Amino acid sequence: MAITPLSSPFFEKREVNSTPQNEEYAIFLKNISKTFPNGTVANQDVTLGILRGEVHAILGENGAGKTTLMRIISGILKPDKGEIFIDGKPVKIRDPRDASRLGIGMVHQHFTLIPEFTVRENIALVLATSPWLDLKKVDEKIAAVSKDMGLEIDPESKIESLPVGKRQLVEILRLLCQDVRILILDEPTSVLTPIEVDSFFKMIMNLKSSGKTVVLITHKMKEALQISDRITVLRGGRVIRTIPTSDANEALLASLVVEGMLPAPTLVRGTPGDIILKVESLKVKDDRGRIAVDGLNLTVRSGEIVGIAGVAGNGQKELVEAITGLRKVESGAVKLLSQDITNKPTRFIIEKGISYIPEDRMHRGVVLTMGVHENLALKCIEKPPMSKSKIIDRRSMVKNAESLISKFSIKASDPCTSVENLSGGNIQKLIVARELSNGGLVLIAEQPTAGLDIKASEAVHQKLVELRSMGVGILLVSSDLDEIMKLSDRICVIFGGKIVGEFMPENLDVERLSRLMLGAD
Amino acid sequence: MIEFLALTGLAAATLRVAAPLLLASLGETIAERGGMLNLGLQGAMLVGAFSGFMGAYFAGSLWIGLISAIIGGILTTLLFGILVINLDLDQVVSGLAINLLASGLTLYFTRVLFTGGVSPYLGELFGPMPIPFLCNMPVLGEVLFTQTGFVYLGLVSVPLIYVLLTKTSFGLRLRSIGEDPVIASYLGINVVKMRYAALLAEGILAGLAGGLLTISMFNTFDPRIVAARGFVAVSIVILGRWNPWGALAGSLLFGFTEALSLRIGIIFPELSGASINQLFALLPYLVALVALVVGGRGVRGPASLGKRIGRER
Ligand SMILES: Nc1ncnc2c1ncn2[C@@H]1O[C@H](COP(=O)(O)OP(=O)(O)OP(=O)(O)O)[C@@H](O)[C@H]1O
Ligand SMILES: [Mg+2]
Numbered sequence: 001m002a003i004t005p006l007s008s009p010f011f012e013k014r015e016v017n018s019t020p021q022n023e024e025y026a027i028f029l030k031n032i033s034k035t036f037p038n039g040t041v042a043n044q045d046v047t048l049g050i051l052r053g054e055v056h057a058i059l060g061e062n063g064a065g066k067t068t069l070m071r072i073i074s075g076i077l078k079p080d081k082g083e084i085f086i087d088g089k090p091v092k093i094r095d096p097r098d099a100s101r102l103g104i105g106m107v108h109q110h111f112t113l114i115p116e117f118t119v120r121e122n123i124a125l126v127l128a129t130s131p132w133l134d135l136k137k138v139d140e141k142i143a144a145v146s147k148d149m150g151l152e153i154d155p156e157s158k159i160e161s162l163p164v165g166k167r168q169l170v171e172i173l174r175l176l177c178q179d180v181r182i183l184i185l186d187e188p189t190s191v192l193t194p195i196e197v198d199s200f201f202k203m204i205m206n207l208k209s210s211g212k213t214v215v216l217i218t219h220k221m222k223e224a225l226q227i228s229d230r231i232t233v234l235r236g237g238r239v240i241r242t243i244p245t246s247d248a249n250e251a252l253l254a255s256l257v258v259e260g261m262l263p264a265p266t267l268v269r270g271t272p273g274d275i276i277l278k279v280e281s282l283k284v285k286d287d288r289g290r291i292a293v294d295g296l297n298l299t300v301r302s303g304e305i306v307g308i309a310g311v312a313g314n315g316q317k318e319l320v321e322a323i324t325g326l327r328k329v330e331s332g333a334v335k336l337l338s339q340d341i342t343n344k345p346t347r348f349i350i351e352k353g354i355s356y357i358p359e360d361r362m363h364r365g366v367v368l369t370m371g372v373h374e375n376l377a378l379k380c381i382e383k384p385p386m387s388k389s390k391i392i393d394r395r396s397m398v399k400n401a402e403s404l405i406s407k408f409s410i411k412a413s414d415p416c417t418s419v420e421n422l423s424g425g426n427i428q429k430l431i432v433a434r435e436l437s438n439g440g441l442v443l444i445a446e447q448p449t450a451g452l453d454i455k456a457s458e459a460v461h462q463k464l465v466e467l468r469s470m471g472v473g474i475l476l477v478s479s480d481l482d483e484i485m486k487l488s489d490r491i492c493v494i495f496g497g498k499i500v501g502e503f504m505p506e507n508l509d510v511e512r513l514s515r516l517m518l519g520a521d
Numbered sequence: 522m523i524e525f526l527a528l529t530g531l532a533a534a535t536l537r538v539a540a541p542l543l544l545a546s547l548g549e550t551i552a553e554r555g556g557m558l559n560l561g562l563q564g565a566m567l568v569g570a571f572s573g574f575m576g577a578y579f580a581g582s583l584w585i586g587l588i589s590a591i592i593g594g595i596l597t598t599l600l601f602g603i604l605v606i607n608l609d610l611d612q613v614v615s616g617l618a619i620n621l622l623a624s625g626l627t628l629y630f631t632r633v634l635f636t637g638g639v640s641p642y643l644g645e646l647f648g649p650m651p652i653p654f655l656c657n658m659p660v661l662g663e664v665l666f667t668q669t670g671f672v673y674l675g676l677v678s679v680p681l682i683y684v685l686l687t688k689t690s691f692g693l694r695l696r697s698i699g700e701d702p703v704i705a706s707y708l709g710i711n712v713v714k715m716r717y718a719a720l721l722a723e724g725i726l727a728g729l730a731g732g733l734l735t736i737s738m739f740n741t742f743d744p745r746i747v748a749a750r751g752f753v754a755v756s757i758v759i760l761g762r763w764n765p766w767g768a769l770a771g772s773l774l775f776g777f778t779e780a781l782s783l784r785i786g787i788i789f790p791e792l793s794g795a796s797i798n799q800l801f802a803l804l805p806y807l808v809a810l811v812a813l814v815v816g817g818r819g820v821r822g823p824a825s826l827g828k829r830i831g832r833e834r
Contacts, residue, residue, distance in 0.1 A: 076707060096709035112707050114700045116824065124690075125697050126708050133688055 023088035026052040026182050026213040027073060027104075032082035034068055034237075038421060040413045042068035044237040046082070050182070055204060055214045057224035057245070059257050060234035061453035062425025063411035066217045067109055069234070070184045074106040075099040100126075105180035107171040109187050109217075109424045109451070110362055113159045120155035123174050138177075145176045148210075149203055161288065163313040165196040172203065182213045187424070189223060190450045193311055193479040195518075201227050219425075219453050221250045233257055258455045268465070269505070270489045272304035276473045277323070277354075277442045282332035284318045284497075292318040294497035295332070300442060300473040305464065307488030308477045311517055315497035316477050317359070320444055323475075324356050325349040336442065350379060353441035357431055357448045359477075365431040371416040373401035376434050408433040408459065425451050429460075436463050443467060446477045461487060485510075495519045531780055532664040536672050538783075539776025541566070541730040541738075543675040545754035546761065546768040547682055548726030552598075553758055554686055555719040556699040556825035557605060560616030562727055563751025564623030565597035567744075569731025571627040574742035577643055577735070586736045587647075587729075594728020597623060598720040605829075606716050612827050620751075628744040640742040647671070647737040671733040675772075678726070682765040695719055699823030702830050712830075730754070749806070756809050760816050763823065774812065778805045 027050040034043040042065040050056045060066050071077040073084065075093040084091055086102050093099050099106075113122050124138045142155050151169055159167060168188055175183055189197050204214055204227060218224055224231050225245060232242040233256040240256050277300040286292035293315040300306045310316055321327035323334050325346035333342045341349050350356075358364035366375045377386045377397045385396040401415035410429045412422055419427060428451050435443065445464065449457040464474055464487060478484050484491055485508065493501040493516040501516040503509070545566055552559045559565075572593030577586025597619060604615035632638040647669050655666040686692040695715055698705045702712045730750070735742050753775055760774075761767025782801035 075709075095711075096707060100709055106707075108707065112704045114697050114704065116700050117697070121693060125693055125710075129690070131689055131691065133690055133693060 024051055025049040025085065026087065027215075028085040028088070029069070029073070030083045030085065032069065032072060032079045032084070034065075034072060034077060034079050036421070038413050038417060040421070042237050043072070043079070046234075046237070046239050048232055048239055048242065050213060050215055051230070052087075052213055053208065053211055054229040055208055055216060055227055057228035057231045058215060058217045058234060059219070059221070059224055059231060059253060061258055062429065062451075062456055063423040064234040064453075065237040066234055067186055067423060068237075070106060070186055070215070070217065073099065074104055074184060100178055100180070103179070103181035104184065105175035105178055105182070106184040107168070107175065107186060107188055111167055111171065113167055113170060113174075115160035116158070118156055118158050119153055119162075119170050119173075122159060122170065123155075123177050126174060126178055141177050142173065145173060149173070149176065149206060151203070164191045165193065165312060168192060168196075168200070169203075176207075180212075182215070183207065184215045186217045187219070187451055188216070189218060189220065191447070191479075194481055195311065197223070219451065219457070221253045221454070224248075224253065225250065235259070254454060257453065270303050270305060270465075270468045272301035272489060273471065274302055275299045276302045276337055277475070278333075278335040279319075279323065280333045280335070282319070282322060282334065283330040284315070284322045284327055285330055286318055291330075292497050293322060296494075296498055298475075298492060298499060300475050302441070302471045302473050303468055304489045305468055305474040305476055305487050307484035307491045308475065308494050309481060309484050309491055309513060309517060310494035312479055314494050316446075316494055318497075319494070320356075320358075320446055320475075320477060323349075323444060324354060353439075355379075355435040355438055355440035355443045357435050357443070357445045359446040359450070361428055361431055366419045366427055368420045369418055371418055372405070372410070372412050372422070372430060373397045373415045375419050375430060376401045376404055379434060379438050404430075404433040404437060407437075409456070425453060425456060428452055429456055432460055432463070436467060441472065443472055443474045444477070445474060447479065448476070449478075449480070449483060457483075481510075481513075493517055527784070529660055529663055531777075531784055533667070534780035534784065535773060535776040536664065536668055537738075537776075538779045539772040540669070540672045540675050541733055541750055542754050542757060542775055543769060543772035544671065544678070544726045544730035544733070545751060546757040546772055547675070547678050547765055548598075548723035548730070549754055549758045550761070550763055550765055550768050551682065551686070551695070551719050551726075552723040553826055554692075554699045554763055554823055555695045555716050556702055556823050556828070557601075557716060557719065558612045558616070558755075558827040559598065559601055559720075559723065560613060560752070560755060561597060561601045561619030561623075562616070562723070562754055563747060563749070564616075564620040565594045565601075565724060565727035566731035566734075566751045566754075567620075567623045567627055567747045568597045569594040569728035570735045570746050571630070571731075571742055573728070573732030574640065574643070574735035575630075578641070581644075583643075583645060583647055583736055587732060590732025590736070591725050591728040594726070594731060595721060595724030598724035598727060599717070602717050602720045606713055606720075609829050611829060624744060627742075631742065631744055642741045643736065646740050647733075669733070669737050671729065671737055674729065676769075679765045679769045686765070691715075691718075696823070699825055702825055727751075753805065753809055756813050759820065759822065760812050762820055771812075775805050775808065778808045 029046055029048045032043055032046040035041045046069060058066050068077060072079050075096045075098050084093060091102060120135060120138055123142060124133055124135060127138055127141065139155055146153055151173060153170060153173060168191065189200060192200060207214060216228065225248060228245045230242060230244050231248055233240040279296060279298040282293050282296045283291060284293035296319060308316055318327055322329050325344055329342050333340055335341065336352055336354065339352065341352060362368065374397065377400060380386050381392065385393060387393055398415050405412055405415060408429050410433065411426045432448060449460050452460060468474060476484065476487060485505065488505060491503040492499045493513060495517060496519060503513060545562055549559060549562050569590040573586045573590030576589030577583050601615055601619055604610045605612050631640060635641065649667050650670055652666040656662045686696065694710050698710065698712050698715055706712050731747060734746050739746060757768055757771035757775065760771040782804040785801050
């Protein structure tokens with residue numbers, strides 16, 4: 001697919017100075033190309049300038065090559081071709097240390113904090129220059145930087161005990177402790193709730209006003225329009241266009257990101273039938289042994305999408321884990337049709353017809369080192385046609401993979417490639433494909449479109465609606481309020497482990513909903 | 522009085538037989554903290570025992586024996602490094618392969634070099650080195666301060682390695698690799714170099730642990746000399762929860778049961794008898810099994826332990 005860039009960013013109109021002058025660019029990429037050993041072309045002839053002190057948003061569909069390009073800048077991948085200029089000078093970035101010496105730091109699409117370590121240890125890890133660990137100095141640095149940024153983080157807390165929003169802040173904090181000048185943020189907002197996104201953006205504006213350069217990858221047009229100075233769109237590994245944000249709007253961006261984007265059809269409401277999933281006065285403890293779900297009641301009917309709205313950390317995770325058999329139920333019951341599935345093994349629950357799209361896709365959704373075809377067959381491997389008399393039939397696995405790959409437009413070099421070779425969004429598509437195609441009664445969808453581009457999100461939404469019309473009951477847990485409001489037939493607000501409010505979409509009061517989410521009503 | 526003397530002797534013997542386990546498990550603790558499950562520890566000890574003996578026998582110097590034991594240990598763990606770090610092969614398979622290689626080679630050379638395949642005895646060995654003044658203390662003098670250099674070295678290494686792992690940048694980096702080598706490399710940590718450094722340390726300690734068997738304890742070499750000490754040391758690491766102090770406690774536990782099984786007849790003469798002695802010789806392994814089942818439950822080691830790095834994510 002040959003795409004000619006509409007204009008080269010080098011000659012693009014810029015706010016700072018209209019004469020092209022290299023030193024103005026914090027980063028300048030010239031003709032960067034990258035092909036992976038398996039033949040996937042991730043970047044082709046990318047030329048892109050990031051001005052000093054700007055917030056530069058990068059948009060592009062799943063697999064467009066955004067992460068690859070950023071990994072090249074931060075020294076994790078080597079380009080096959082092309083040059084990198086930092087502050088106008090040509091540089092070679094061989095490894096992440098080179099990048100950090102140049103003042104470049106990256107927050108990756110998936111967390112790079114060591115969950116077993118404390119905040120302090122995670123930060124000491126990248127600061128450590130002397131042979132002895134000087135934790136006092138690390139603490140001082142953390143205190144100074146957090147004060148500057150208005151962050152409140154306890155250096156003693158273990159990462160695994162922090163909610164995702166906090167972890168994201170720790171990632172940023174760690175970069176700032178390293179005194180980076182250029183921050184590359186790969187989809188930092190896809191795991192954040194709207195409230196968290198707001199404070200996150202405030203922080204980015206702070207960074208900008210203190211003279212830092214920020215490159216921000218996102219799938220949300222609104223975010224790019226809200227926060228950035230300029231926007232670059234990548235498609236098929238090439239730069240399609242770089243435009244000043246003031247010249248952009250959602251429709252234009254959408255048309256640049258995906259070729260021939262169809263306008264989304266208006267969604268119809270469902271016609272709920274009988275109750276299929278019933279949660280009765282459920283009590284569940286979290287990892288630290290505190291009550292996280294506190295006597296919660298909930299029903300899902302067939303042909304109904306029930307949206308769970310709430311700020312992360314109010315028991316959503318534990319509720320879902322209790323339903324799917326991943327976490328012990330202390331008291332109360334979960335019933336599927338008339339059958340009690342409380343504290344039953346996960347395998348049993350899956351077989352009874354509960355499908356699950358997990359939030360933690362890397363750990364719960366896929367086996368990274370196994371092939372796409374194997375991952376797609378994981379939940380039906382025991383049944384024909386995947387296996388015949390307990391012997392796996394590889395050919396039908398591949399056939400199944402091929403059909404799902406084309407049906408869900410998953411970008412994979414071949415059906416048997418290892419899942420770790422897929423881009424973040426394509427891994428999500430794979431999970432969605434598997435869970436939506438195995439014909440369950442109930443689907444638990446946790447952040448089903450996190451990290452998906454607009455086209456893929458739309459496709460997942462269509463698919464959810466399609467399942468609903470087939471009579472599947474769907475429990476949708478999402479931090480994306482827009483998504484909840486768009487799809488749900490009923491919205492339940494969760495706070496402190498309880499459902500504190502319920503809305504029908506026709507009489508939705510967004511203000512009251514937000515207040516309920518914060519427990520202020 | 523007799524009983525008391527026997528107990529003092531038992532305590533001293535505990536330390537003596539714990540020494541090889543302690544040195545080896547300390548080495549393995551370092552490697553495992555870096556995410557490498559090195560079952561080849563057994564082989565490294567065997568090579569250390571063999572090369573230590575050969576060095577001492579042919580050069581006629583115990584010190585040369587000591588150095589060649591260390592070199593033998595290092596070469597073996599570095600071979601493990603090539604397999605799992607550079608070639609990214611399965612850790613368990615690589616470790617077991619190294620054990621087979623080590624026992625095959627040492628057996629071969631013993632047969633080739635010595636008539637009848639039986640190694641001769643060394644003229645001298647590293648005996649106890651009483652520490653002046655301290656060795657005159659009652660009880661402690663005999664238990665703690667009249668030991669071989671290997672025992673002292675093992676005991677001194679415990680706090681040193683503890684500090685290395687918890688108080689230095691090296692230790693923090695190594696532990697981060699043990700948790701997730703891919704993330705560590707994203708953070709600019711040189712995973713290859715760090716892992717080799719850890720294996721180097723393990724090689725030295727494993728070489729010493731093996732060498733002490735030939736040049737300080739048994740005075741001769743036999744291809745079965747290490748018995749299962751390498752594997753016991755690996756289980757001590759789990760039992761000790763990847764902590765040097767835990768390794769010390771575990772080694773002492775095993776040392777104690779081994780010393781007890783050797784001395785049971787001295788302490789309780791009425792119990793001695795060939796079949797009973799055989800039964801007691803099993804004691805350390807039984808304790809290993811029970812301790813692992815009881816103490817190893819629910820413990821979580823370094824997250825990447827035993828895993829291949831795989832391709833870049
Ligand atoms: N290590 C790898 N080996 C082989 N192919 C890879 C590897 N990493 C990425 N790819 C492929 O390169 C292409 C670009 O991937 P990249 O991760 O840069 O996409 P992206 O724009 O970040 O997408 P997303 O929005 O889904 O994160 C994809 O087709 C992906 O499958
Ligand atoms: Mg990406």
